[in-house]
Each structure stands twice: as C-alpha cells, then as structure tokens.
Amino acid sequence: MDIVATLLDTLISAAFWTAVLRIATPYVLGTLGELICERAGVLNLGIEGIMTLGAMAGWMTVYQGGGLWAGVLAAAACGALFGLLHAALTVPLGLSQHVTGIGVTLLGTSLSSFVYRLVLPQASTPPTIVPFQPLPLPGALAQTPLTYSALALVGGIAYVLYRTPVGLAVRMVGENPAAAEAQGLNVTALRVGAVMAGSALMALAGSFLTLSAFNAFFFNMVNGRGWICIALVVFASWRPGKALVGALLFAVFDALQVRLQQASGGVLPYQVFLMMPYLLSILALVLVARRASYPHALMVPYRKGER
Amino acid sequence: MRLEPRADSPLSLQLIAPLGAIAAALALCAVLVAWTGAPVLRAYGLLIEGALGSRFALTETLTRATPLILTGLAAAVAFRAKLWNIGAEGQLYMGALTAVILGGGMIDLPAGLLVPLVMLAAMAVGGATLLGPAVLKVRFGVDEVVTTLLLNFVVLLLVSMLLEGPLKDPMGMGWPQSAPVISAAELPKLIARTRLHAGLAIAVGLAILLWLIDTRTIWGYENRAVGANPRAAAFAGMPVTWIMLRTALLSGGLAGLAGAAEVCGLKGYLTLDLSPGFGYSGIVVAMLAQLHPLGVVGAAVFIAAIFVGADAMSRAMPIPNYIADVMVSTSLLCMLVAGLLVRYRLRRG
Numbered sequence: 001m002d003i004v005a006t007l008l009d010t011l012i013s014a015a016f017w018t019a020v021l022r023i024a025t026p027y028v029l030g031t032l033g034e035l036i037c038e039r040a041g042v043l044n045l046g047i048e049g050i051m052t053l054g055a056m057a058g059w060m061t062v063y064q065g066g067g068l069w070a071g072v073l074a075a076a077a078c079g080a081l082f083g084l085l086h087a088a089l090t091v092p093l094g095l096s097q098h099v100t101g102i103g104v105t106l107l108g109t110s111l112s113s114f115v116y117r118l119v120l121p122q123a124s125t126p127p128t129i130v131p132f133q134p135l136p137l138p139g140a141l142a143q144t145p146l147t148y149s150a151l152a153l154v155g156g157i158a159y160v161l162y163r164t165p166v167g168l169a170v171r172m173v174g175e176n177p178a179a180a181e182a183q184g185l186n187v188t189a190l191r192v193g194a195v196m197a198g199s200a201l202m203a204l205a206g207s208f209l210t211l212s213a214f215n216a217f218f219f220n221m222v223n224g225r226g227w228i229c230i231a232l233v234v235f236a237s238w239r240p241g242k243a244l245v246g247a248l249l250f251a252v253f254d255a256l257q258v259r260l261q262q263a264s265g266g267v268l269p270y271q272v273f274l275m276m277p278y279l280l281s282i283l284a285l286v287l288v289a290r291r292a293s294y295p296h297a298l299m300v301p302y303r304k305g306e307r
Numbered sequence: 308m309r310l311e312p313r314a315d316s317p318l319s320l321q322l323i324a325p326l327g328a329i330a331a332a333l334a335l336c337a338v339l340v341a342w343t344g345a346p347v348l349r350a351y352g353l354l355i356e357g358a359l360g361s362r363f364a365l366t367e368t369l370t371r372a373t374p375l376i377l378t379g380l381a382a383a384v385a386f387r388a389k390l391w392n393i394g395a396e397g398q399l400y401m402g403a404l405t406a407v408i409l410g411g412g413m414i415d416l417p418a419g420l421l422v423p424l425v426m427l428a429a430m431a432v433g434g435a436t437l438l439g440p441a442v443l444k445v446r447f448g449v450d451e452v453v454t455t456l457l458l459n460f461v462v463l464l465l466v467s468m469l470l471e472g473p474l475k476d477p478m479g480m481g482w483p484q485s486a487p488v489i490s491a492a493e494l495p496k497l498i499a500r501t502r503l504h505a506g507l508a509i510a511v512g513l514a515i516l517l518w519l520i521d522t523r524t525i526w527g528y529e530n531r532a533v534g535a536n537p538r539a540a541a542f543a544g545m546p547v548t549w550i551m552l553r554t555a556l557l558s559g560g561l562a563g564l565a566g567a568a569e570v571c572g573l574k575g576y577l578t579l580d581l582s583p584g585f586g587y588s589g590i591v592v593a594m595l596a597q598l599h600p601l602g603v604v605g606a607a608v609f610i611a612a613i614f615v616g617a618d619a620m621s622r623a624m625p626i627p628n629y630i631a632d633v634m635v636s637t638s639l640l641c642m643l644v645a646g647l648l649v650r651y652r653l654r655r656g
Contacts, residue, residue, distance in 0.1 A: 045452065085640075089640065089643060089644070093310075093644065093647055094310075094647075095643045095644070095646075095647060096643070098391050098452060099386075099590070099594060099639070099643060100640070100643060102393060102587070102590055102639075103591075103636055103639040103640045103643065104640075106587060106591070106632065106635070106636035106639065107633065107636040107637060107640065109632075110629055110632030110633045110635075110636055111633055113627070113629040113632065114339065114627050114629040114630055114632070114633050117627035117629055118342075118343055118626075118627050121625065121627070223460070224456070224457065224459075224460045227453055227456045227457055228457070230452075230453050231453050231457070234450070234453075269468045269471070269472060271464040271465070271467050271468035271471075272468070274464050275460075275461050275464045275465070278457040278458070278460045278461050279457075279461060281453070281457055282443075282449075282453075282454050282457055282458075285443075285449045285450070285453060285454065286443060286447055286449055289443075289447045289448045289449045289450075290447060290448065292448075303310070304309075
C-alpha cells in the first residue's frame with residue numbers, strides 16, 4: 001500500500017510533470033529529426049554524434065559570448081551541415097546508410113571532444129553558462145522556451161508532412177522514389193533536404209541539454225539518447241503525433257525510475273535503475289516489430305535509371 | 308556525371324583504395340592540426356615517430372592493435388553476413404567480465420589449461436551477448452543495430468554495478484576496479500620487458516583461420532551467400548537462420564575474446580575504462596580492410612599507430628589527443644567513398 005500511495009503522490013505532483021516535460025524535450029526533438037530523415041527513406045545513425053555536436057556547438061557559442069538563441073542557431077547550423085555530409089554520402093553516392101551513419105556519429109562525437117579540449121585545455125571542472133530560464137507559468141507549465149518550441153514543432157511537422165505538397169513529396173520519395181521521379185520530383189534534392197532538416201532538429205535536441213537542462217558540456221552527456229530516439233521512431237510508426245506520445249511515455253518511466261531509485265533507499269544498486277531506459281527501448285522495439293510498417297524505400301538507395 | 312558498375316575491380320585498385328582513403332583523411336585532418344596553430348609537418352612527423360619510430364613504439368602499437376584486430380574481425384564476419392553488430396563494445400566488456408570472474412582465483416588450474424578455458428568462456432559469453440539481438444532479429448524482425456547499440460550501455464552499467472559490488476577489489480583503494488587475475492590466467496609476454504602479449508599471436512592466428520574458412524570451406528561460402536542475397540541463399544536450401552545465429556556467435560565471441568585478452572594479457576584487472584572504444588574502432592578497421600580477414604590485421608595496426616602516435620604528438624604539442632578519434636572516423640568516411648570507386652567508375656553524362 002505504501003508504494004501505491006507514494007506512486008499516486010508522485011503522479012499528482014507538479015514537480016513530477018515538470019520533470020517529465022523536461023526529460024521528454026530532447027527525445028521529442030531527436031525523434032522528430034530522425035522521423036523526417038526516415039520518412040524520406042534515409043536512416044540516420046549519425047543522430048548520436050549530431051546531438052553531441054549540437055550540445056557542444058550551442059554551449060560553446062554562448063560560452064564565447066553569444067546569446068542563447070545564437071547558440072540554438074549555431075547548433076542547428078552544425079546539425080544541418082553534418083546532415084549534408086550524411087546525405088551526400090548516402091543519397092547521390094548510395095553508400096551504406098548503416099556504416100555512414102556510424103561514421104558520422106564517430107566524427108561528430110570526436111570533433112566535439114577535440115574542439116572543446118582545444119578551447120579549454122585545462123578545464124578540470126566544466127565551466128558553466130547561464131541557461132534558458134523557465135517561463136513564469138504555474139506548475140508543470142514552467143518550462144523553458146525550447147520545450148515549448150519542441151511541442152510546437154510536433155504540430156508543425158505533422159502539418160507539413162500530411163497537409164502540404166512538400167510533405168507529400170518527402171513521404172513519396174521514402175515510399176516509392178521511382179514514382180516520385182515520374183511525377184517530376186527531384187528525389188536527390190528532397191532526400192538531401194529532409195536529412196539536413198532532420199539533422200538540424202537532432203542538433204537542437206543536443207543543444208537543449210547544454211542550454212536548458214544543464215548549463216555545461218560533458219563528453220558523454222548524450223549518453224545513448226540518440227539511439228533511444230531511433231527506437232522511438234519505430235515505436236511511433238513514423239508519425240509525429242505518436243512520436244510525442246512515445247517520448248512522453250518514455251519520460252514518465254524515466255522520471256519514475258529516478259524517484260523509485262530515491263524511494264528504494266539503496267536496496268537495489270542505482271545501475272539497475274539506469275539500465276531501465278535502454279531495456280525499455282529494446283522491449284518497445286520487440287512489441288511493435290511485428291506490425292511495424294517501415295517506409296518502403298527506407299535504406300534503399302535510389303539511382304536514376306537503375307532498377 | 309554518373310556511376311557505372313565496373314565489370315571487375317583489379318586487385319591493385321583494391322589495395323590502393325584504403326591507402327588513398329588514409330591519405331585523404333590525414334590531409335583533411337591537417338586542416339584541424341593547422342587550426343591549433345601547430346606546424347603540420349612536424350606534428351605528423353611526431354605522430355609517425357611516436358607510433359613506429361623505435362622498438363618500444365612499435366611494440367606499443369602492436370599491443371594496441373591486438374584488441375583492434377579482434378573487434379575488427381568481429382565486425383568483418385558480421386557485416387559480411389549483413390548482420391549489423393554495433394555492439395562489439397558491450398561484448399568486449401562481457402568477455403572481460405568473464406575473464407576476471409573465472410581467472411580471479413575461483414578455479415585452480417595450471418596455466419596451460421586455465422588460459423584456454425578463460426578465453427573460450429569469454430568467447431562463449433561474448434557470443435551469447437550478441438545471440439540475444441540476433442534471435443530478436445530473425446524471430447521478431449527487430450533491427451539489430453539499435454538493440455546492439457543499446458545493449459552497450461546496459462553492459463557498461465552491469466560492469467559498473469559489479470565493480471562497485473561483488474567484484475570490487477578490497478585492495479583497490481576504493482576505486483571501482485576488480486581484483487587482478489591470478490598469474491596462471493595471465494597470457495605470456497611475447498617479448499620480455501615490453502607490454503606485447505600472446506593475444507597478438509592469437510588474434511593474427513584467428514585472422515588467418517577465418518580467411519581459410521572463408522575461402523576454403525562451405526561455411527565461408529554460405530556466409531557470403533547469405534550476405535549477398537539471403538532470399539537466394541534460402542532458395543538454394545541454405546539454413547539462413549542458423550547461418551545468421553552462428554555468425555552472431557562467432558562475431559560476439561571474437562569481441563568477447565578481445566576483452567579477455569586485454570584483461571589477461573595487458574591490464575590484469577577490469578576497470579570501466581578498459582576499452583577506449585575498441586568496439587567502435589573495430590568497425591573502422593573492418594571497413595578499411597574491406598571486410599577481408601587478413602586486411603583486418605593491417606588496418607588494425609594502422610588505426611593503432613594513429614592512436615599511439617597521436618598520444619605522443621599531444622604530449623609534445625598543444626594538440627588534444629582526440630585528434631586520433633577524428634582521424635579514425637574521417638578515415639572511415641573516406642574509405643566508404645574509396646570503396647565505391649573500386650566498385651564503380653565515374654562516367655560523364
């Protein structure tokens with residue numbers, strides 16, 4: 001009974017839901033970014049590295065005296081640039097999306113560490129910046145502007161994907177590029193554009209970590225969030241609305257896990273709780289795998305005139 | 308401009324491709340070195356000298372290459388069968404965990420029996436770690452890339468939990484590290500007064516063995532057939548599921564062996580920083596080698612030379628040693644393009 005009471009207390013507390021929205025934000029942004037890439041037919045395993053790069057670039061811009069929104073812009077620009085790299089190798093050249101993505105992740109992660117160490121050779125404790133402050137709203141609504149941007153983007157991206165010609169074109173090159181080509185659409189341009197836009201969102205997810213959730217950059221701070229986003233895209237069956245639901249659900253479990261960890265008072269090692277998000281993602285993948293309806297041309301390179 | 312498949316790609320081209328990719332990667336990274344303000348040529352000179360310039364440097368490079376050969380082979384055999392095992396890092400730690408548990412004095416056997424036992428057990432555990440994602444792939448159609456990546460984090464947390472709990476060395480001054488393995492579980496040194504150990508001989512021996520299996524046996528033929536076209540292989544009556552699972556066991560086993568060899572040959576005990584990303588670098592090694600088992604040995608030595616050389620370079624100059632990771636990842640991307648140019652030619656129009 002005690003545990004149930006604690007659980008109920010937690011679930012009706014505003015602090016809990018504040019945490020849920022905060023935890024969900026990078027997952028929402030990252031999942032939307034990956035979703036756009038995959039809807040256009042390109043798996044982007046560069047996500048983990050692009051998030052790290054976004055976290056570093058955003059933080060570094062502010063640390064060097066730029067404004068917070070300048071940091072957000074810098075992160076998005078770096079993300080788009082790395083998206084261009086991934087797209088250039090996988091779309092016109094048709095290279096393995098798996099291996100290229102891993103390469104982009106390794107490059108993004110190592111470049112972030114390199115630049116950070118170059119600028120701050122002897123920083124033993126990471127220097128801090130003044131991050132985004134929560135808006136003066138009551139209860140769980142007291143979130144930073146980036147969280148509200150993420151929520152707005154869910155609607156915006158759903159609208160673009162399902163209600164505009166550009167969205168239809170992006171979905172079409174992910175389902176049947178030959179048919180899209182026959183309609184006079186430029187498959188290469190659409191795929192490259194989608195990957196760049198998606199990667200910019202991934203970098204935004206990373207910058208949320210350094211500009212909103214925390215105030216410093218740590219080397220391993222993304223910590224698998226990118227890979228979890230990839231699982232969330234499958235879980236959400238490539239739909240923005242479901243991506244939001246999935247990210248929120250995931251954040252609820254993550255926030256609960258932290259509170260259970262505190263409540264359990266060291267009965268179980270803390271690592272058991274930290275494993276939960278990863279195991280939960282694998283479980284989610286197993287549950288939906290049977291009825292997952294992948295975009296038909298996902299991971300299939302398209303070369304004009306080749307069948 | 309368009310790409311046109313080559314009818315056949317000559318061996319010379321296949322050998323030039325990785326060298327060209329490496330040259331391109333080093334040229335690209337020279338921009339970063341120049342950005343730090345260091346003289347580029349001297350910096351690269353220091354890198355080469357630090358990796359290959361002395362007998363000591365050479366043995367250090369080969370020591371570093373040992374786990375990279377094994378994780379490179381792990382990636383190569385899996386990728387050949389289109390099994391995307393990105394979890395070699397986790398499998399490596401599972402093997403290392405097995406080594407400190409079995410080699411920590413729990414079993415009292417002479418070295419001639421204990422070392423093979425520990426190595427084989429580490430391979431079994433590493434293989435079993437990949438078997439999970441492989442079963443999920445063939446049984447439920449769950450993408451193994453994400454599951455193997457996520458398992459890396461789970462395994463590291465498991466190791467962290469054990470190192471702070473039952474496996475913690477009481478003599479470890481409070482650091483989260485395991486007790487050292489007993490001397491009967493240690494791999495012998497190859498050259499006295501260096502860190503080079505028998506793990507290198509095992510790794511090179513396995514590379515040759517895998518090459519022989521690949522080219523001379525039905526096993527190798529089936530593996531390649533499944534990688535090239537699983538449906539055609541199934542139609543030809545090959546047991547595709549079993550081939551996938553045994554590839555997973557082998558790939559995970561090789562990564563697990565890398566962990567055990569690091570523990571029993573080099574470190575002696577297990578910490579959370581046993582591997583500076585050997586599992587991920589193994590993917591680069593395999594790609595540079597174009598998934599060829601013998602090429603893996605050469606590619607691993609090259610990647611090891613970059614890591615060892617960059618350490619020496621960053622000690623002498625204000626260049627962060629993360630430059631090594633940047634060089635390695637750039638090499639991977641350049642190699643992908645070079646590999647394309649081996650298979651296709653550029654045609655105008």
